Amino acid sequence: MYYYEYLYVILLLFVIGQVFTTSELLFLHLKGEYSSNGFFSWKIIRLDINTLTGDSRIGNILDNLLDARGFVKLVFMKLACLIILVAAAPYSYLFTFASATLVLCMLLIQFRSMYGGDGSDQMSLILAVSIFFGLSMVSSPVIQKYCFYFIGLQSCLAYSTSGIAKILSKKWRSGDAVYEIFNTGSYGNKTISNLLKNKKYINLFLCWAVIIMEIIFPLCLIGPIYVSFAILLWGFTFHLLNVIVMGLNSFFWAFTATYPALIFIMLDIKNLI
Structure with a gap:
């Protein structure tokens, strides 16, 4: 059960x-x-x-x-x-x-x-x-446990590789990426774009906040309980904001659906320790 x-x-x-x-x-x-x-x-x-x-x-x-x-x-x-x-x-x-x-x-x-x-x-x-x-x-119980680890580790891999890809991008490192994304036809948002216009340090902060949090996301599996849930809360908020601002609802449901598996792994590892 x-x-x-x-x-x-x-x-x-x-x-x-x-x-x-x-x-x-x-x-x-x-x-x-x-x-x-x-x-x-x-x-x-x-x-x-x-x-x-x-x-x-x-x-x-x-x-x-x-x-x-x-x-x-x-x-x-x-x-x-x-x-x-x-x-x-x-x-x-x-x-x-x-x-x-x-x-x-x-x-x-x-x-x-x-x-x-x-x-x-x-x-x-x-x-x-x-x-x-x-x-x-x-x-079977054994297969179910493997399913949790399969889902959870794939989720962590997706976040961390996304963060690594961003840190290799000059646009993300310079802080230009967020502003330029909000100016695209597919994912743009005129209101947000106007708010971020000529706000160099805010754009830089937003870009690096995403980079860092995505790279360290796997720490939710092994970090202290409050750190683990803080990372999951960041992920949930990040995807929710993407739904509201950019309309990326598919990412919200696909990735938050992995969170129960992440919580299971997190608790399972802590029980082993």
Whole structure:
């Protein structure tokens, strides 16, 4: 029951986030972005597949599954699986089937949207795989414990590598990155941009605060309890602000869904010590 409670919280956070993400995919489909003339046209992606594999037969096999009509069916199948995961009893045949099908759907959707993916998509897939192994019929206490460590260590790796990538960037080190991000078309915010304009030291502080906190994020697993929860609180606040200011809701749900696993690892390590 101890393992189950942590896993079920991860499941609920994951499902909520995926419902939002999948709804956004349906919205893009209605806008025609996945049509033959859209930004994510299957005809274009299929050409890349033919080039990479050197075999057009693979594209032929995927045509009916990943063209515009097949894609929307795949998205609705994913939504159905998400609903079943919440409604079905864990460790049951139905839950096992739905969780396995969900992983397959997510793989195909990420493959279909290979040009629009980000770190939240990768983390969501990690969560989906872990939910299958942790709450399906193949699960066991040992497997569940490995799932927590798999999720938690992947989360720490994502944060720290992001921080290392930023510290290698001149834009982030100089403090220009934050201001320039808020001036982009995709993630910009005119109000915040105006507030940060000509505020060199504030921009520098914001850039380095993100760099440092991302790099030291893995300390939440081994630091004193108050330090660990302070780091998690920073992460939660960071992602929440990104939702409010930049609209990055997929990152909020994908990464906060890893926090129960981080707390489990943190407490497990402290018990061992």
